[in-house]
Amino acid sequence: MNNKTIILTGDRPTGPLHLGHYVGSLRQRAILQHDYQQFILVADLQGLTDNGSTPQKIRDNIPEVLADYLAAGIDPSLTTICLQSALPALAELTALYMNIVTVARVERNPTVKNEIAQKGFARSLPVGFLVYPISQAADITAFKAEVVPVGDDQLPMIEQTNEIVHKMNSLLPVPVLSHCKALLSETSRLPGIDGNAKMSKSLGNTLLLSASEKAIHHAVSAMYTDPNHLKVSDPGQIDGNMVFTYLDAFHPDKAKVAEMKAHYQRGGLGDRACKNELEMCLQELIAPMRERRATYIQDKGMLMAMLKTGSEQAHEVTQQTLREVKQGLGLPVF
Ligand code: ATP
Ligand code: MG
DSSP: OOOEEEEEEEEHHHHOOOOHHIIIIHHHHHHHHHSSSSEEEEEOOOOOOOOTTTTHHHHHHHHHHHHHHHHTTOOOEEEEEEEGOOOOHHHHHHHGGGGGGGGGHHHHHHHHHHHHHTTTTTTGGOOHTTTTTHHHHHHHHHTTEEEEEOOGGGGHHHHHHHHHHHHHHHSSSSSOOOOOEEOOOOSSSSOOOSSSSSGGGGGGOOOTTTTOHHHHHHHHOOOOOOOOOOOOOSSSOOOTHHHHHHHHHHSOOOOHHHHHHHHHHSSOOHHHHHHHHHHHHHHHHHHHHHHHHHHHHTTTTHHHHHHHHHHHHHHHHHHHHHHHHHHHHHHOOO
16 A cells, blocks of 8 residues: 555445536546546446345446546556445445434535435435445544545535544544545536536436537527527627537536636627637547447446446455454454
8 A cells, every 4th residue: 555645435326327427526636646646436336225126226436437437538557446335334334423413513514414305315315325424434443544525515424524523533542544535526516408407317408528529519508698689790698608608617628718708798708609708628538438438338347347446445444444443342343
């Protein structure tokens, strides 16, 4: 084991990955893997917390997510990719942490609250879903991760994780767990193509890393602009204008986007021209990922073998943390 700072991030295998993942986290991971010791967790158990009756959905999406990682430039020789359900230490740490977190605290988590309302759970809320932030704290701390590159919906999870770290360490003769910090990207929350505040698999408003040329064209054509920008010569609004939000997130030439914004605001730049520019840049970004991904997804055996190797490495690391916590609590470790 080297002494590089440790990163843990992950994704729920609830569907193929989308542009929100790309700008919120994936793009950073591909860069960070060169300087950090990076673990990526395919969070199948967390995926099951709101898909308990459809486990095949989670199972089927594991290779999809793995193909997305490789397509986005995650290199398994630099990053350890592992599976949550293959790491029993994560479940055991979750069980230990559940005793030091109150029901009131889990109910207060704003992201979970929002998701519960969105999914319309009411009294059918699965217990596992309510407590998934505790399990996520187990994931992060089992790896002793200090840096977590995530979208901003995850900030409450990091806060809750650090509370658990503080409480658990205070119960141990010597601190075992590491505090962590979120690493937000420039676009920490990409809106959905429908204009919803977050692009999300569950909301069905995504553009996938595997999106076809046609899907990209349709998504951009249907995007909201400024509803009061009726004639090309009218001055237009860029606030809340999805086309500019996406240009900011994806266009490699920031000076060009700034120029377009100024032109649009003073009038004379049409929505069609802006959409053409956006479509061109998304087609260019997605095409090579789509092609690489199409090759990887044909070899599910290779993808799952990669996950097995990564999980075996992660098993060692996470078991060690569990052992240290148990020993610190005075539980017998056989
Ligand atoms: P689900 O709807 O099943 O929860 P999701 O689309 O929210 O799926 P997750 O697997 O929950 O995706 O999220 C994985 C990571 O990607 C997290 O770090 C999350 O913050 C980030 N992420 C997801 N969607 C976005 C987005 N629209 N903008 C920025 N980051 C995002
Ligand atoms: Mg999510």
